[in-house]
Each structure stands twice: as C-alpha cells, then as structure tokens.
Amino acid sequence: MAVSTPPRAPAPLAAHHLTKRFGQRVALSDVSLDVRVGERLAVIGPNGAGKTTLLAILAGVLAADEGSVSRETRALGWVPQQPAVYSKLSVAENLRLFARLERVADPEAAVGRMLEQTGLRERADDELGRLSGGNRQRVNIAIGLLADPPVLLLDEPSSALDPRQRERLWELIEGQASAGTSIVFSTHIVGEAERYGDRVLVLADGELVFTGTPEDLHAQEPAAARDFEAAFVAFLRARGH
Amino acid sequence: MRWLLVKDVQILRRSPLLVSLLVLYPVAIALLIGLALSRGPERPxxxxxxxxxxxxxxxxxxxxxxxxxxxxxxxxxxxxxxxxxxxxxxxxxxxxxxxxxxxxxxxxxxxxxxxxxxxxxxxxxxxxxxxxxxxxxxxxxxxxxxxNAALADKLKQVGLQDVDLLLNGGTFDLFGRSVPILGLRATRTIIAAELARLKPGSPERGALGRVDRFARLAVNNLDLSKQALATISQPVTVKRTLLHGRRTPLDAFAVAVAVTVSLMFVCVLLGAGMLALEREENAFARLVRGLVSRESLLAEKVCLSGGCAFAASLLMLVGIGAFVGLNWGRFGLWVAALAVGALAFAALGVAIGALAREVRAASLLGLLLTLPLAFLALVPSGAVAVGVYDAIRVISALFPFKPALQALDAALNDTRPGVGISLLHLAGLAVAFGTIARLSLRRFA
Incomplete structure (x- = not known):
C-alpha cells in the first residue's frame, strides 16, 4: 500500500541569493532562505552581521543589489527595531491610523482585537510618548499584525526591554505563531533564538554560515554542550568570525 | 493621504507651543518688518x-x-x-x-x-x-x-529787486533815508532826448552816443540776468516719470512684505518639520513599504503646510486690510497669489525636510536659508554694485520669496510684473523643489 505524504505548503516567504552593498562594504552576500508556514525562524549573528539589512530587504524597505525575494509585500507584517509609531498620538489612534492605511476591512474591530492581544486596552487613550519602552514595542508589534499577515518580520524586538517586558513580548509573539503566523525575528540575545526559534539562521559579515535547528548548531560545537551561547561563539570563532 | 492629513492635524493640535511659535513668530517678524518699512524713524x-x-x-x-x-x-x-x-x-x-x-x-x-x-x-x-x-x-x-535753498531763494528775490531797481528805477533805503534811483531805462530816455536836441556834427553827440549804446546793452543783458539768477537759486529741478504701472504706496508694499514673510515661515518650517518628523518617529519606512507612495507623502506635507500657511496669511491680510487701505476688488488675485505662493514655499519646505532629515536640523536649515533670502530679495537696485545686484537677482529668482512678493504686490497694488508672470514663476519653483524633495527621499529612511 502506497503511503501518501501530505503536500508541503508553499513557503510564504523565500529569498534567493540576496546581495546588498553600501558603497564598498558588502552588507549581505549571496544569502538564500525560505520560511515555512507557522515556523519561527531566528536570525542571529554578531553586530554588523547583516541581520537588519536582511530583514529590511525581506520587508521591502530596502532593495537588494542582486537576488530576489518571493513574497507579496502587503502579506508581510514588519516590525522595525525602533518603534515606528507617533508619540503624540494615543495607542488607539496609532492603531486606527495604520489600520486605515492598511485598508483593513473593519479598522475599529482590528484596533479592538489588537488592544486585547497586547493587553493595552486600559492604556488605549494614552499618548505613546508616555508609555514605557515595553508597551511602545507592543504597540509597534500590534501595528505589524493589524492586517493579520501570514508572515511577521521582527527586527530585534526585545532589545532595550527588561526581562519581564521581554517575557510578555514573547508571549504575544508565541500566541501569534501558534495561530499559524510564520515569524522571522532577528536578535542578538542568543538564548532567545534557542528558546523561541524552530530554526536558526546564522549570519556573519554578511554571509550565511549556518541554517538549522538550535540543536543542530549546538551539535556543531560539542565542547560547549551545555551552553548554547558558548556553542554559538565557538562556532563563529572556528570559522574565523 | 486623507488619514495622514488627519494624523498630522491631530499631532499639531497636541503641540500648542509649536503651533503658537509657528504662527506667532512669523506674524511678529512680519509685523515688525512691516512697521519698519512703513514708519519713518523717530526724530533724533x-x-x-x-x-x-x-x-x-x-x-x-x-x-x-x-x-x-x-x-x-x-x-x-x-x-x-x-x-x-x-x-x-x-x-x-x-x-x-x-x-x-x-x-x-x-x-x-x-x-x-x-x-x-x-x-x-x-x-x-x-x-x-x-x-x-x-x-x-x-x-x-x-x-x-x-x-540753504530757502535762503538762496530769498537772496535771489533780493537780487532780482536790485536788478529791477537798476533797470526801472525807484527808491532805495540807506541808513533810514530814502534814496531815489533813476534806472537805466529812464537814463536811456533822457540821453535819447538830449541826442535829439543836439545838432548833427555836434562834438557832444559822439560821447552821448557811446553812453546810449552802453545803456541799451545794459538794459537788454540785465533782463537776461533775471533768468540767470533764477537758475542759480535752483539749478536742478526734478521731473518724476514712473515707468512701470502705478506707484506702490510704502504702507501697501509693507503689507505685501509682511504677509509674504509670514507665508514663507509657516510653510517652510511646517513642511520641513512635519516631513522630518516622519523619519524621527521611524514611521517613514513603515509608511512607504506599500501603505503610501513617496509622492503622496510629499503631496500631503505640501497640502498641510501650504494650507495652514495660506489660511494664516489670508487671515492676516484681511486683518491688516481693516487698518490699511487695500483694494478689496482684487480679493480673487490675493487668494491666487497666496495659494500659489504657499505651494512654492511648501515645496521648498519639504525639500529642506527631506535633506535635513531631523526636525531640529530642518527647522534650523529652514531659518538659515529663508531669512537671508528674504533680506536679499528686498535689496533695491542701485544700493549695491551692478555685478552684486545681478547675482542677488539670480539667487532671488531661484527661491520663492521674490516672486511670491512680486505676485502679492501685484495682486494688492497692480504693479509690474503682473500677477500671471509671478504665478508661473512660482509654479515652476514648486515643481523644481518638489523634484528635489522626491530625489532626497531616496536616502531618507
């Protein structure tokens, strides 16, 4: 009896041979990737590795010099590293503005849904400028999720947050992933990649040096068996980075 | 674009200090310039x-x-x-x-x-x-x-009286005594009568004839000396001819300057600041990745700053019109001049905002650029060397202040060049600065 395997869902986001230069400096060199449905892909690497450049190209904010990206721009939610929100507007006004600009069918319903998901209903009328960094970042992520995109790109979403705010942030992201949204996030906190990433993509000096699960990366450096961060550093050092 | 406009108005509404500064500062500067131009200096x-x-x-x-x-x-x-x-x-x-x-x-x-x-x-x-x-x-x-001129005039009158006395005779006061003066004309008459009485060939006839010829010459030339004296007292008189249109009263020109300065400041500072704010809030990249085109974003900022400046300057003009005699029959032209002027200034503002990329830098650049240009545009011909004035004219033509002032002056006072030419000039500048702004947005995010 022939066993039929279910057809693999098409990758909602794929990039092929991406290269980006800023003047003489090569920020990204021949990087390819694909993101599966509901997958959480962590992009890690030292400072200047090209993480932000890669996410900006995937989001359609930057154009690659070479290579291509298969995606529909509006099907991607993008959360930049710095909160891209208006400090003088309230939480609800920020969400309403971007819901209208995203041409969401029912902007008020989307705003209400996001206020619930972010736990900011009671702060809905507060100006963004008066919120903590963590809450601003929650609004930043909520804006990325307003149009209910199949893929969410997050550029170092937890940087500058304290551990408690970070925990609440990842609860929000995890909830989104469990609902089927593919998540691509960059981070310089290696432990987050191990904990929240189904797959890890390691960039160094603009080059893609590893793709696989956190366990696979761990296995590359058995000497640092009990410490993922030590394994990551040893992995980079072994390859001259 | 509508929702971006609503958002910007909400932001402005929550920044009363900024709005007050944006409106009050240019209005205060404009009124000061207007007063300085329309009022004479205090008596020293x-x-x-x-x-x-x-x-x-x-x-x-x-x-x-x-x-x-x-x-x-x-x-x-x-x-x-x-x-x-x-x-x-x-x-x-x-x-x-x-x-x-x-x-x-x-x-x-x-x-x-x-x-x-x-x-x-x-x-x-x-x-x-x-x-x-x-x-x-x-x-x-x-x-x-x-x-001196008044004294010279008096001296001329005294001189003319003396010449008249010499010619026609009369009396002359000397130390309180009235001295009779015969006069040259009477002298000639007496000599002519004496000559008629003398026989032909009489030896006295030759001498009297010479005196008679001298008297005739003196009478004729002293008549001419009256004109010469009048010319000396006022050698140069002024005949005024106006070449272009009618003369602009100083107070009406001051109104045009004051309103144009106000229009410029509000447009440039608001346009530059609000565009730079999109980058400072990190929202620009989020907006232009499919939500709003760069052109729409620029158009929205031009509409916002131009609209606010247009409304403020029109109100200012109407307010001033209550105190200064303006021709209300030309109201339509006022509106056209302000609207197209606002468009050009707003385009300059967004170009500055796109180049500067930060609100403070944009505001500073806006002030540093527009204030000297406004003063340059007010330098009258003849006040500086010809070459320098030609350079000033070229620079002034590259920025909207001079044509906006000319358009408003023409709209208010019917001066040359007419409103139409200035409006075309402003429209061209609006396109040019809009293009600069669009190109600058390439490296904005």
Missing part, C-alpha cells in the same frame, strides 16, 4: 545752541528782512531739540548720550549773511555708533540744505 535728539543774541535773528538784505528763526523751526520738525546754554553743555549732551548730535549756531551768522560777502557757518558735533551718526548727519544735512 539733537542738542541745539543758538548763540545769536535775542533781537538779532533778522538778516537784512537790501530792502528785505529775513527772519532766521523761521528756518530753525523748520529744522525742529525733523529733530527733537535739546536746548543748551553753552558749547560745552552741547558737547557734554552728546558725550553723555543725551543727544545724538549738537547743532551750534554762532552769534555772527546773521551778520555774515547780511553782509552778503561771506557765507554763514554752523557747527555740528556728532557721536554714537556709525548707524546713528549716519542717520542724524543725513537728517541735519538735509534740513540745512533745505534752509
């Missing part, structure tokens, strides 16, 4: 010492008496006299700053002028900085020139 304080003894202020010229006090009162219309009693007190007043200058009339001035042989001399003592000194010097020089 001048220490005045008259050393002519009382009762000796009359200058006697022949049969004419001229009261010098009359010319002093004319001078006092242009200065604030500070009466002093001695030359030292006059100098002290200038040194202490109580007066900008001192004018000293010496005691012998009426005697010298009455003699008709030597000019009178007055002393002026100056102090203070170059600007004040230049101002008071020109005021006093101008008024003394007026007094």
């Amino acid at each position: 304080r001048v220490a005045f010492l008259n050393q002519v003894p009382p009762g000796q202020s009359t200058i006697s010229l022949g049969n004419e008496n001229i009261n010098a006090a009359k010319y002093a009162s004319q001078l006092f219309q242009s200065i604030q006299p500070v009466r002093v009693r001695s030359r030292q007190e006059a100098i002290d007043a200038v040194n202490s700053g109580r007066a900008l200058a001192a004018l000293i009339i010496p005691s012998d001035i009426t005697r010298k002028l009455s003699s008709g042989l030597e000019p009178g001399e007055v002393e002026v003592v100056y102090n203070g900085d170059a600007v004040k000194q230049s101002f008071v010097e020109s005021t006093i020089s101008s008024k003394l020139a007026d007094a």
Whole structure:
C-alpha cells in the first residue's frame, strides 16, 4: 500500500541569493532562505552581521543589489527595531491610523482585537510618548499584525526591554505563531533564538554560515554542550568570525 | 493621504507651543518688518545752541528782512531739540548720550549773511555708533540744505529787486533815508532826448552816443540776468516719470512684505518639520513599504503646510486690510497669489525636510536659508554694485520669496510684473523643489 505524504505548503516567504552593498562594504552576500508556514525562524549573528539589512530587504524597505525575494509585500507584517509609531498620538489612534492605511476591512474591530492581544486596552487613550519602552514595542508589534499577515518580520524586538517586558513580548509573539503566523525575528540575545526559534539562521559579515535547528548548531560545537551561547561563539570563532 | 492629513492635524493640535511659535513668530517678524518699512524713524535728539543774541535773528538784505528763526523751526520738525546754554553743555549732551548730535549756531551768522560777502557757518558735533551718526548727519544735512535753498531763494528775490531797481528805477533805503534811483531805462530816455536836441556834427553827440549804446546793452543783458539768477537759486529741478504701472504706496508694499514673510515661515518650517518628523518617529519606512507612495507623502506635507500657511496669511491680510487701505476688488488675485505662493514655499519646505532629515536640523536649515533670502530679495537696485545686484537677482529668482512678493504686490497694488508672470514663476519653483524633495527621499529612511 502506497503511503501518501501530505503536500508541503508553499513557503510564504523565500529569498534567493540576496546581495546588498553600501558603497564598498558588502552588507549581505549571496544569502538564500525560505520560511515555512507557522515556523519561527531566528536570525542571529554578531553586530554588523547583516541581520537588519536582511530583514529590511525581506520587508521591502530596502532593495537588494542582486537576488530576489518571493513574497507579496502587503502579506508581510514588519516590525522595525525602533518603534515606528507617533508619540503624540494615543495607542488607539496609532492603531486606527495604520489600520486605515492598511485598508483593513473593519479598522475599529482590528484596533479592538489588537488592544486585547497586547493587553493595552486600559492604556488605549494614552499618548505613546508616555508609555514605557515595553508597551511602545507592543504597540509597534500590534501595528505589524493589524492586517493579520501570514508572515511577521521582527527586527530585534526585545532589545532595550527588561526581562519581564521581554517575557510578555514573547508571549504575544508565541500566541501569534501558534495561530499559524510564520515569524522571522532577528536578535542578538542568543538564548532567545534557542528558546523561541524552530530554526536558526546564522549570519556573519554578511554571509550565511549556518541554517538549522538550535540543536543542530549546538551539535556543531560539542565542547560547549551545555551552553548554547558558548556553542554559538565557538562556532563563529572556528570559522574565523 | 486623507488619514495622514488627519494624523498630522491631530499631532499639531497636541503641540500648542509649536503651533503658537509657528504662527506667532512669523506674524511678529512680519509685523515688525512691516512697521519698519512703513514708519519713518523717530526724530533724533539733537542738542541745539543758538548763540545769536535775542533781537538779532533778522538778516537784512537790501530792502528785505529775513527772519532766521523761521528756518530753525523748520529744522525742529525733523529733530527733537535739546536746548543748551553753552558749547560745552552741547558737547557734554552728546558725550553723555543725551543727544545724538549738537547743532551750534554762532552769534555772527546773521551778520555774515547780511553782509552778503561771506557765507554763514554752523557747527555740528556728532557721536554714537556709525548707524546713528549716519542717520542724524543725513537728517541735519538735509534740513540745512533745505534752509540753504530757502535762503538762496530769498537772496535771489533780493537780487532780482536790485536788478529791477537798476533797470526801472525807484527808491532805495540807506541808513533810514530814502534814496531815489533813476534806472537805466529812464537814463536811456533822457540821453535819447538830449541826442535829439543836439545838432548833427555836434562834438557832444559822439560821447552821448557811446553812453546810449552802453545803456541799451545794459538794459537788454540785465533782463537776461533775471533768468540767470533764477537758475542759480535752483539749478536742478526734478521731473518724476514712473515707468512701470502705478506707484506702490510704502504702507501697501509693507503689507505685501509682511504677509509674504509670514507665508514663507509657516510653510517652510511646517513642511520641513512635519516631513522630518516622519523619519524621527521611524514611521517613514513603515509608511512607504506599500501603505503610501513617496509622492503622496510629499503631496500631503505640501497640502498641510501650504494650507495652514495660506489660511494664516489670508487671515492676516484681511486683518491688516481693516487698518490699511487695500483694494478689496482684487480679493480673487490675493487668494491666487497666496495659494500659489504657499505651494512654492511648501515645496521648498519639504525639500529642506527631506535633506535635513531631523526636525531640529530642518527647522534650523529652514531659518538659515529663508531669512537671508528674504533680506536679499528686498535689496533695491542701485544700493549695491551692478555685478552684486545681478547675482542677488539670480539667487532671488531661484527661491520663492521674490516672486511670491512680486505676485502679492501685484495682486494688492497692480504693479509690474503682473500677477500671471509671478504665478508661473512660482509654479515652476514648486515643481523644481518638489523634484528635489522626491530625489532626497531616496536616502531618507
């Protein structure tokens, strides 16, 4: 009896041979990737590795010099590293503005849904400028999720947050992933990649040096068996980075 | 674009200090410029010492008496006299700053002028900085020139009376006695009668004939000397011819300057600031990745800043119109000039915002660029060297202030060049600055 395997869902986001230069400096060199449905892909690497450049190209904010990206721009939610929100507007006004600009069918319903998901209903009328960094970042992520995109790109979403705010942030992201949204996030906190990433993509000096699960990366450096961060550093050092 | 406009209005509404500054600052600057252009300077304080003894202020010229006090009162219309009693007190007043200058009339001035042989001399003592000194010097020089001209006129009249007396005869007062003067014409008549009585070939006839010819020559030439005297008293007269349109009254031109300055500041600062804010809030990249095109974003900022500036300057113009006589029949042209001017200034504003990329830098660049350009555009021809003025004209034509001022001046005062040419110029500048802004957005995110 022939066993039929279910057809693999098409990758909602794929990039092929991406290269980006800023003047003489090569920020990204021949990087390819694909993101599966509901997958959480962590992009890690030292400072200047090209993480932000890669996410900006995937989001359609930057154009690659070479290579291509298969995606529909509006099907991607993008959360930049710095909160891209208006400090003088309230939480609800920020969400309403971007819901209208995203041409969401029912902007008020989307705003209400996001206020619930972010736990900011009671702060809905507060100006963004008066919120903590963590809450601003929650609004930043909520804006990325307003149009209910199949893929969410997050550029170092937890940087500058304290551990408690970070925990609440990842609860929000995890909830989104469990609902089927593919998540691509960059981070310089290696432990987050191990904990929240189904797959890890390691960039160094603009080059893609590893793709696989956190366990696979761990296995590359058995000497640092009990410490993922030590394994990551040893992995980079072994390859001259 | 509609939702971005709503968002920007919400942001402005929550920044009352910024809005107040944006509106009040240009209005205050505009009104100050307007006042400076429309009002004459205050009369300078001048220490005045008259050393002519009382009762000796009359200058006697022949049969004419001229009261010098009359010319002093004319001078006092242009200065604030500070009466002093001695030359030292006059100098002290200038040194202490109580007066900008001192004018000293010496005691012998009426005697010298009455003699008709030597000019009178007055002393002026100056102090203070170059600007004040230049101002008071020109005021006093101008008024003394007026007094000189008036005295010259009087002297001319006295001279004409004397010539008339020589020609036609009459009486002349000398030391209280009335002396009869025969006159050249009567002299000729007497000589002609004597010549007629003499026999032909008489030896006296030759001598009398020479006297008769001299008298005739003198009568004819002294007639001409009256015209010569009139020319000397006023050698140059001014005939005024206006080449372009009708003359703009200074107060109406000041209104055009004040409103244009206001329009420029609100447009440029608001346009530059609000565009730079999109980057400062990190929202630009999020907006232009499919939500709003870069062109729409620029158009929205132009509409916002241009609309606010248009409304503010139109209100200002209507308010000023309540106090200054403006031609309300040209209201449609006012609106056109302000609207197209606002468009060009707003395009300049977004270009500055796109280049500067930060709100503070954009505001600073806006001020640094527009203020000197406004002053350059107000430099009149002839005030600087020809080459420099040509350079100023080229620079002024590359920015919207000069054509906006010309458009508004033409709309208010019907001056040349007409409104149409200036509006076309402004439209061209709007396209040019819009293009610069669009190109600058390439490296904006």
